[in-house]
Amino acid sequence: MRLGAHAETVLEWLALRLNLGPKPLADTQAAFQFARIIMAASRAGLFEALQSGGRTAEEIAASRGTDPRATGKVLDALLAHGYLRFRNGRYELNRLFRKWLLADSPHTVVHKLDFQEIEWRWTEGFDQWLYDGTARDMHRTLGPNEWRRYQWGMRDFSTAPATELAWRARPPKSARALLDIGGSHGFYSVQLCRRHPEMTATILELPEAIPTAAEILAREGMGSRVVHRAGNALEDDLGTNTYDAVLIANLVHHFDADQNLRLAQKVARALRPGGVFMVMDAVRIASPAEADRPDRRLGAVLDVYFALTSTSGTWSVEAVQEWQRAAGLRPLRPVWLQTMPGAALLSAIRPD
Template sequence: MRLGAHAETFLERLAFRLNLGPKPLADTQAAFQFARIIMAASKAGLFEALHDGGRTAQEIAAARSTDPQATEKVLDALLAHGYLGYRDGRYKLNRLSRKWLLADSPHTVVHKLDFQEIEWRWTEGFDQWLYDGTARDMHRTLSPEEWRRYQWGMRDLSTAPAKELARRAPVPKGAEVLLDIGGSHGFYSVELCRRHPGLTATVLELPEAIPIAVEILARESMGDRVVHRAGNALEDDLGVGTCDAVLIANLIHHFDADQNLRLAQKVARALRPGGVLLVMDAMRIDSPADADQPSRRLGAVLDVYFALTSTSGTWSVEAVHNWQRAAGLSPLRPIWLQTMPGAALLSAVRSN
């Protein structure tokens, strides 16, 4: 997945090829301003105001108590970038905004946009971090309100990949016990349990995450098939030979190499013979020589972001496979997720 500005017309392509326009401004000024326009529109409920049909800018402003002139400008910016449609003087939702930007859509990302306000503030620390390398350990510094916005944001982010992961993960036939480490809202477990009728899941989460995570999970009506357990994956004993599958989704980027190796070893002990470790995350390059691989671009950006916010960063396929092998597991071929370009499912099997 390539981030940033892309040429659409012949002249734009030519200008890019000849390096005539300032790409760094497209990658920064236009990108961050439009990012904030989408977030502000979502927060103010401009998309919700179009839920039941097209409206004029004045009607939307009146419905959301926003300034009419400012509202019109924001709507036009959204229109120019394909986030809205326009007909007979009325703005309306299109496929994109109806799917992702309404709170009651099963695919909504409005909670993630809300959490991004916090992430936005964190990224202002890049300058200082670049000099002193001092990271913010986000899980130790979140306020209760930030924990709520974080867990809801993660829930939004999981919707599409959770369904794909459940469909493609090599869960052993007849599997009964799943441990979902750092599973937050539990939606990956929910989808895996829906896919595998004999499966029940325990979501191991930090105590601070539990109240909101439990509330989010309750909406799925999974009863005792998916439950939470408060704990710490780095400190807790995970048992011996009790699990058919262990999922670690979007967690290894919070841990350093030694912590990930020790976690893989604990998981290997917790698996039954034939059991599988499922690691899902955005993947970074293994060496600068691989930097042009499209599948590693998301991981390259998140590597910097998680180094700032969580003391670690993204990891390469090779690094994950090395931990899995060192733990006595046999890695399977990576499965690259279509619903989250740049993220892969790296599974490994315990053979005996």
């Protein structure tokens, strides 16, 4: 995925090609302003106000308690970028965006947009981080309500990649027991268990995260097939020959190299012969030579973000596979996710 300005007309293409306009401004000013417009519209419920059909700006403002003039301007900005349609004097939610912007949609990202307000504040630390290189470990600063917003946001974020992972992962055909390390809301486990009816899953999660995570998981109606267990993967024993598959999704970017190596070794002991260790995460470039590869671009950006907000950053394919080999596992070919550009599923098998 390439971020930034993209030409829609021949003249715009020429302007970009000939470097006639300031692309850095297109990549920043318009992008951050429109991002805040989308986030504010979602939090105010403007998209929800259009769930049942078209309405005027005044009707939308009255239903949401917003200022009519400001509401009209926001609606026009959303209209200009394809989020809305305008027919017979009324705004309508574009059919393509109903999938993502309505809270009751199974594919909603409304909670993730809400959590991005917190992430926005975190990114204000980029300037200082650039000078001192000190990670802020922002997760430790979250209050109870912010933790709740974070977990709901991560559930929304997982919807598409969890479904794809469930179809493209290759656990053993006889797999019965899955360990999901740091799985929080549990949707990756849910989708894997739905795909493999004989499988049950245990989600190992920090105790303070479980109340909200359990609430989110309960919506899926999986009963005893997917359950939480309080613990800390970096400190707890994971057992020996206990699981057919172990999943770590969107977590290794929080750990340093030594922690990830020790965790891979514990996972290897916990796997039964023939079991599979699955790591899913955004992937960073291994060297500057990879910077222009389409499947690496977003991972390079997220590497900066996680280096600021956590204690590490994203990892290269080679780094993850080296931990797996050092733990006695045999890495498989990476699976690049189509629904989460820049992310890959990196699996390794414990030899029989």
